Amino acid sequence: MLYSKYEWRTLSADAEISGQLAKELSVSPLIASLMAARGITSPEDGELFLNGTFDLTHDPFLMLGMNEAVPRIRKALEDKEHILIYGDYDADGVSSTSLMIYLMRHLGASYDIYIPHRSNEGYGLHNHALDWAHQQGVSLVITVDTGISAVEQIAYANELGMDVIVTDHHEPPEQLPDAYALINPKISACPYPFKGLAGVGVAYKLAQALVGTPPQEWLEIVAIGTIADLMPLEGENRILVKNGLLSMRRTRFAGIRALLEVGGVNVDQVTAVNVAFAMAPRINASGRLDHAGRAVTLLTTDHQDEAERLAWELDALNKNRQQVVEQIVQESMDMIQRRWGYDQLPPVIVLAGEGWNVGVVGIVASKILERFYRPVVILGIDPETGNCKGSARSIPGFDIYEALNSCKDVMHHFGGHPAAAGMSLHMDRLAEFEEGLCSFADVVLREEHFIPVYHADLECSIADVPLKVIDELEMLGPFGMSNAVPKMVFRGMEVMEVRKMGKENKHLKLRFHQNGDRLDAVAFGLGHLADVLPEGTKVDVLGELSVNEWNDSRKPQLMIQDMSVPYQQVFDYRGMKEPIIELKRLREILEPHLNYSAARSAVVFAQDSHDAIKSHLYDMSLWVYDRNAGILPMNPVAEKGGCESISVLFVLDVPESPGQLDSLLSSFRSVPNIFLLHPIRSKRDQLQIPTRDQFKKLYVMLAGLGSKPMSENEVITRMNRQSALSQRMLLKVLDVFEELVFIERSQGMITFVTKPDKKPLDASRHFRELSELAEMEQHLLHASTAQLTHWMMARSKGAS
Incomplete structure (x- = not known):
């Protein structure tokens, strides 16, 4: 089960209004529904x-x-x-x-x-x-x-x-x-x-x-600032920006053209999204790491050579800014882990660091907010003066400007909006500042405020979004604040293909199909999810529709914002050479997506295997197989937490018996995700579901050995020559014959009983267990992933 990062809230469109809009405005039903859902009546x-x-x-x-x-x-x-x-x-x-x-x-x-x-x-x-x-x-x-x-x-x-x-x-x-x-x-x-x-x-x-x-081209400058400052693209702003973008597509400003080209934007097709993600970060980089005057010169120069030089300088500054941000984000995450741990965060996160570049602390605050979804303040401390300058980013329902106003006495200066603000104060008052913000938050914020919400427009199917409808979406632009790029929810799409792509395999490329229709998709920054999206997985996806143009070919494409798999999953990592290392890797990359902490993840293993488990995985719920109880808790985390709260189960060893497997499945019946990392035995050691003909032939062969005692090893060697059964299987057969008193075993010797009592094979407990054990191992060790998943789900339902 892959958990969505956000709670999805989908708008509703009145069918009658949608129909009227489609008819009167000559737009497709989907476009009409989007307009109606957004309040156009x-x-x-x-x-x-x-x-x-x-x-x-x-x-x-x-x-x-x-x-x-x-x-x-x-x-x-x-x-x-x-x-x-x-x-x-x-x-x-x-x-x-x-x-x-x-x-x-x-x-x-x-x-x-x-x-x-x-x-x-x-x-x-x-x-x-x-x-x-x-x-x-x-x-x-x-x-x-x-x-x-x-x-x-x-x-x-x-x-x-x-x-x-x-x-x-x-x-x-x-x-x-x-x-x-x-x-x-x-x-x-x-x-x-x-x-x-x-x-x-x-x-x-x-x-x-x-x-x-004013001259029409001045609106290009208006569009840049309005989009970059995240102002609502509605009312007058919509008209100003729309006209600014139209002018920008034929711009005479050397600086704007150079900046778009450096950002890889096709000038004659520029959109508000291009301005937000290609132009704005480069302009902002000037003020963050250098002086904003450089960006002003770029936007006001009449000289092409100067414009191109400045555009490339801003591009280099932006790349440097990205590296600085990554470093401070990592230092901030380490600080959070040391101060609170990820599970005991305060209502407002306030972090300050010496030497942190105050030009990028707002970006850092945004990234920390995205990770933990709560108001964040990041401050850089001047080590010489002790003065702090910082930026805040907030969540819906928490007006950060009002929060700062509630503790204004501890600051030198502050200002901003409900969602973002800046401030300065001395480091000696940081504790008082943090306490004041958290006290304000304790009054204002409730539990539901900490649930991240993604607002989608409509639920639809692949069949609803052919290329012509996606092209029609541009009519609703320009897109930005208060007029976001339409987001659609697709449910029950099946993964046809999945692969990692991009530098360091950071991104995800998918192909879905649904009722015969296909749709390509891309998920940036989610390359690691390829590990939990095998072919055939049914996925619910929230994303933005776009057109992928390549070699004169145009195809619909979904830019994924969030996704979920709404059912229990079994993940096949059987035969890993270093299962503990792989387990730790999976924990690190998948914890946010599988909704579990260390205490909510369990490891099951054989008691005499994996000596390193206790020292490496001590913070997880550890369980071992037991001959009588099935499974038993192995550490205080397991004893205290039990099985009910477990979200992810890692299986490092195959159960020794079907009874242990049933105990495992019944104990962890509701676990959403099971990772199988157990070793796979070679075919030479494979057990088979025994047939009566096999036992009959082996019995005849034993009878031919005579009544004199013979070494068990010699007996197995001879049996192995005359059958295709593994040595391990033959030992199980001898257990059955011994239980039925067809042979006698003593001190490594076997004696054939010449006139045994007639008993059916079913009378042997070993025979019955061998059948169940062979079936269990055939699935756990040798079945395909799909077969194994189906078998485990069925077995789990029958486990008691």
């Missing part, structure tokens, strides 16, 4: 969703502060004032700054830009930067994607005689800064209808207010 709404135009965007002057900001900027232009554009170092901040550069060029302004260094300065407006700006003759500061929390800094700018216009989209604090104008749709008093703009979206509205209709 009328053809009119559907038409707006599919074909909404730029006319549906809102008047920028509806935004609070715009009426003050625009005249002030125009005055600065008229008076030739020097303007500072103050941005942020993430992809939204880079995009916002780049957009403002295009605006300043368009307006002919005198301007400078300033973006703080993430590691050296940290987030937000800084007094030393304002001092520098004042020295440069700046009289107007325009912030983009930052500034809404900069109460003290803006007061300082006012003292220096500089006006500050804030454009931001982050959550406003209780006390707002005394700026010349505050432009943020999330301010409670702001009447602007759409609250989900990115920082670059707010900057674009300012540009719109100043120039009327």
Whole structure:
């Protein structure tokens, strides 16, 4: 049984609404069902969703502060004032700054830009930067994607005689800064209808207010920042991003074209997904490991050579960032294991490490959250000052911004969204900080919050998704936050082929069939699951549909997000040379997928075998075969936990008798996964289910030896020459003859009884046990995997 990583929750689509949408909009039933499931309930709404135009965007002057900001900027232009554009170092901040550069060029302004260094300065407006700006003759500061929390800094700018216009989209604090104008749709008093703009979206509205209709290509910059900052792709954002992507497919920006090509993206087919996974990480890498100014230069250069050089530099920085992230993730996992163990985690995980690059701690937090599904805060400690800078990532139902606000007294600074935030504090207050977050979580979080949920759109079959329907899915894009790539659930698909692929075999390639239809699938990062998905396995899969194009051939393909096998499985690893090593490998790679800890995994073995088990597998539930009891617990873990809680059973030795097998199967009847790692005997030692003719021939042969005693070894040698039975089988035959008093055994000698009492073979207990033992061993040692699985399942049902 392969457990899904997430709880799948599938939307429901009203059949009547779906039918109406399909008819009125001329879309396939599947597309209509997807739209209905996502809340589109009328053809009119559907038409707006599919074909909404730029006319549906809102008047920028509806935004609070715009009426003050625009005249002030125009005055600065008229008076030739020097303007500072103050941005942020993430992809939204880079995009916002780049957009403002295009605006300043368009307006002919005198301007400078300033973006703080993430590691050296940290987030937000800084007094030393304002001092520098004042020295440069700046009289107007325009912030983009930052500034809404900069109460003290803006007061300082006012003292220096500089006006500050804030454009931001982050959550406003209780006390707002005394700026010349505050432009943020999330301010409670702001009447602007759409609250989900990115920082670059707010900057674009300012540009719109100043120039009327900005150049179409500026929307490419808006699309990058909006997608990268995970803003909802609905309402106004959907229109801005959709038009930005259309422009990007024929982009005249040298930097955007170079960045797409470095990322391996076909420019004329670029999608929101390409922006999110190819462009955004490279732009972000600039601010994480270097300075974000490099990315701004890339997005604003007119020179192709410079664009190509910078794009490759960002690509190299991104690869370096990936290595740094992997190292910190591993150090974080080790720290978690030492502090709590994986089974006793606190409601909020707070980790801090000296020298951890603060530019990547947000990514690390996301990866730790994905592994343990609870809020995570990762902080880098400056060993010289003791100051910590960190990032938080959260789960649905836990507003991390509010959680930080509950312990704001222990921090120097914090800010962010309900799902992600940043903060700084001194290491001396880390314990107090952690305690405050966990106390807040104890009140807010309930058990159900810690169950990861994956929202799927619909359940369907392979027959429902031909190539033309998958092509039609693009009508629902652009995809991103609040308009995710459609996710489908397919149940009961049978594995036809499975193989590992990619570097170090990290990925999984599958081919399924269902009622005569076939579908190829790929699962990134799940190559190890090839071990538990043999051909013929029936699988439930959640994934995203795509088209695989290769050599002018186009085929449907499923990108797997999660999967499960909803029934008991037997895995065949018989004959492994190093079964304990293989067992430990399987434990390490499969524990998250088979839903078991060490204490919930059992090992059964013969008492006189595998001397290393107790020292290597002491934390597991250990059991041994027993002649009388069948199986017995061997260590305190087994004695305390019993059999009921076991999720995975590893069998290292074949039972010595059918009774032991039945005891094993009845004790572990409900175990979802059984791994067989026992050795396989050679054919020479194979037992056979005895026939009466075999015994009759062997009896006649023994009778021909006469009545004189003969060495047992000699008897077996002669019997072996005249039959195809193994030596082990012949010893069992002699046990039967001895029990029926057809022979006598004494001190290694055998004497044939010339006139024995007539007794049927069935009267011999050894004969009956031999039949059962031979059948058991034929299956356990020599049957195919499918035959063995079927036999064990049937035997388990009959075991008592």
